[in-house]
Amino acid sequence: MAERGDRGAEGLPTPFAEDVLDLVAQIPEGRVAAYGDLAELLGSGGARAVGTVMARYGSDVPWWRVVRSDGRPPQGHEKTALEHYRAEGTPLVGSLLTGRRVDMTRARWPGPTG
């Protein structure tokens, strides 16, 4: 079996990747989750592992709802992510100087309300 050929076809994510993508797809609008949170919800892997999956297979899920623990969008995709936050009404904090980031206090998912 072509270990690199099949997965390199960009149509068959790994078992771990499927779990990550499925969880990201469950994040409602206006809410976000940190990479480390997804790993903790899955009960396996780590923040770094989730980032690796998102970079490779995140194209099929609302990746902008996945941010760093600081509430900052993925490195290299901040511009695109901000566009979605403004459209979905995701709570943002900070200013232009400090750099706008998602208000994890209110937008973190799953939250007190679920």
Added chain:
DNA sequence: GGATTGACCGGAA
């Protein structure tokens, strides 16, 4: 098989 990379996290200076 091993070595390197990466859309990370938390703490310390």
Added chain:
DNA sequence: GTTCCGGCCAATC
């Protein structure tokens, strides 16, 4: 407020 460092785990070369 910022910058630097080690640790973490899966995917990739």
